[in-house]
Amino acid sequence: MEVLTGYKTELKLDNKQRTLCQKHAGAARFTYNFGLVRKQEEAKKRKEAADPSTIKIPTAKDLHKEIVKLKHTPEKNWLAEVSKCAPQQALRDLDSAYQRFFKKQSKYPKLKKKGKSQDSFYLEGAIHVGDTWVQLPVLGKVALHEKNYIPTDTGEGATVLREPPTYSKNTNGTNKNAAERKKEREHWPIGTREFVSATVSRQGEHWFVSVLLREQIAPMEPAIGDVVGIDLGIKEMAVCSNAFTAHNPKALRGRMKALKRAQKHVSRTLPKAGAPPIKKSRRQRKKKDRPYDPNRKRSERRLKQWAKAALKPAVTPVASSALSGTANQGKNRLKAKHKIAAIHKRIADMRKNALHQATSRITAKAKLSGERPKALIIEDLNRKGMMQNHKLAQAIADVGMYEFERQLTYKCEQQGIALYKAHPFFPSTQLCSGCHTMPTKHLDLSVRTYVCEHCGLVLDRDRNAAYNLRWLYTASTAEMDACGEIVSPRVLALVAVSKKQEWNTEEDSA
Numbered sequence: 001m002e003v004l005t006g007y008k009t010e011l012k013l014d015n016k017q018r019t020l021c022q023k024h025a026g027a028a029r030f031t032y033n034f035g036l037v038r039k040q041e042e043a044k045k046r047k048e049a050a051d052p053s054t055i056k057i058p059t060a061k062d063l064h065k066e067i068v069k070l071k072h073t074p075e076k077n078w079l080a081e082v083s084k085c086a087p088q089q090a091l092r093d094l095d096s097a098y099q100r101f102f103k104k105q106s107k108y109p110k111l112k113k114k115g116k117s118q119d120s121f122y123l124e125g126a127i128h129v130g131d132t133w134v135q136l137p138v139l140g141k142v143a144l145h146e147k148n149y150i151p152t153d154t155g156e157g158a159t160v161l162r163e164p165p166t167y168s169k170n171t172n173g174t175n176k177n178a179a180e181r182k183k184e185r186e187h188w189p190i191g192t193r194e195f196v197s198a199t200v201s202r203q204g205e206h207w208f209v210s211v212l213l214r215e216q217i218a219p220m221e222p223a224i225g226d227v228v229g230i231d232l233g234i235k236e237m238a239v240c241s242n243a244f245t246a247h248n249p250k251a252l253r254g255r256m257k258a259l260k261r262a263q264k265h266v267s268r269t270l271p272k273a274g275a276p277p278i279k280k281s282r283r284q285r286k287k288k289d290r291p292y293d294p295n296r297k298r299s300e301r302r303l304k305q306w307a308k309a310a311l312k313p314a315v316t317p318v319a320s321s322a323l324s325g326t327a328n329q330g331k332n333r334l335k336a337k338h339k340i341a342a343i344h345k346r347i348a349d350m351r352k353n354a355l356h357q358a359t360s361r362i363t364a365k366a367k368l369s370g371e372r373p374k375a376l377i378i379e380d381l382n383r384k385g386m387m388q389n390h391k392l393a394q395a396i397a398d399v400g401m402y403e404f405e406r407q408l409t410y411k412c413e414q415q416g417i418a419l420y421k422a423h424p425f426f427p428s429t430q431l432c433s434g435c436h437t438m439p440t441k442h443l444d445l446s447v448r449t450y451v452c453e454h455c456g457l458v459l460d461r462d463r464n465a466a467y468n469l470r471w472l473y474t475a476s477t478a479e480m481d482a483c484g485e486i487v488s489p490r491v492l493a494l495v496a497v498s499k500k501q502e503w504n505t506e507e508d509s510a
């Protein structure tokens with residue numbers, strides 16, 4: 001079985017590598033904007049043309065050909081300094097941005113602005129990882145801050161192959177397509193590792209690499225442990241029917257104050273309208289503007305330095321501020337911006353860590369098949385609807401429910417666990433988990449303890465919901481379709497009855 005896993009970690013760049021990274025990110029941004037403008041131009045021509053079918057909107061492939069031509073012009077020859085993957089992927093990203101726009105999933109793609117948009121680029125090719133370094137195309141060996149985080153594919157003691165086996169060809173001599181390649185990989189030895197791609201991105205003043213590792217692993221024994229129902233919530237991130245509770249770190253809420261303070265700081269350092277450009281410091285001015293005076297008195301040390309410098313070939317230095325798009329910003333403003341980026345990163349890290357710990361605990365990673373749940377049941381919350389509720393939206397986004405589901409999905413797949421979603425109308429919070437009857441009164445979100453009026457059950461509200469989800473599995477497993485969707489008429493009937501009940505009670509109380 002092959003699994004794809006992404007590993008993201010911070011790079012330890014030297015000055016040359018940092019400049020090269022900025023160049024790559026700049027090339028990706030330039031290409032994206034170039035492609036967007038070209039597409040718009042052709043679209044405009046098409047609108048005005050007598051026969052619109054004669055004008056073709058350029059695709060990523062067409063645009064890349066234009067970029068390759070640009071590489072050979074004196075104005076844009078800096079494009080030749082970067083890996084071809086960076087502009088290629090930027091054009092692919094542009095295509096998918098358009099597709100998302102046509103599907104009405106997102107807004108019309110915008111031009112990326114230097115210093116404002118996220119700096120990042122994509123690499124493919126010879127990627128290898130050692131214990132303290134990662135080898136990337138064009139950039140070469142780059143040191144990592146974290147040791148032994150990414151699984152290595154090289155070095156002493158590595159049990160894996162240095163290079164994965166090469167693909168064989170089809171009988172008629174043609175190369176295999178993606179599906180055929182995947183099929184062939186199934187026969188590769190267990191433990192074969194292959195780094196598919198790397199994405200380098202900047203966050204504030206830190207640079208990160210995210211490598212995608214494809215690994216052949218032995219398939220897990222299917223899990224046979226007890227079924228677990230999971231209630232996702234805001235107060236607690238997840239409450240399970242097996243007594244496990246994952247707490248919500250409330251990452252954003254806890255850092256809101258610090259974030260607001262930092263944001264205020266940035267707006268205070270904003271140059272006022274009509275203000276003169278930020279002056280350079282006296283030292284900066286002096287350095288550049290002072291004419292060379294051979295008769296000035298100088299120390300021995302300085303003279304030696306100059307003599308040494310004169311021997312080196314002349315290079316025009318590129319100011320880092322010019323590359324990161326911060327040329328006309330004050331230093332304090334930049335510092336304040338980096339502070340915000342640091343807080344955002346901390347929030348994201350806290351959230352991610354909590355989510356990973358929770359989903360790993362629930363799927364009982366690294367435990368025997370008897371201890372791993374054979375099935376997990378989660379709610380199918382109408383989260384888009386919930387996001388429209390302004391009050392809840394931030395809280396839900398803060399928990400990261402989408403990410404929770406995504407992680408749970410792939411971890412279940414790896415651990416041999418079945419994952420089910422309950423029907424969106426299943427009243428998991430309303431039902432009594434003891435006697436499975438509906439209360440006559442609608443339970444409000446503020447009521448944290450469930451008290452059953454029929455059997456006298458007293459239970460935490462979220463735990464009750466988790467028990468109900470587990471019960472739903474046993475009540476409907478006999479009636480599942482081939483896709484594993486829960487389509488039990490019994491459950492649906494229950495839904496219909498409960499909907500009516502809810503509606504009635506609300507009218508009664510009104």
Ligand SMILES: [Zn+2]
Pocket residue numbers: 432433434435436437452453454455456457
């Ligand atoms: Zn009851």
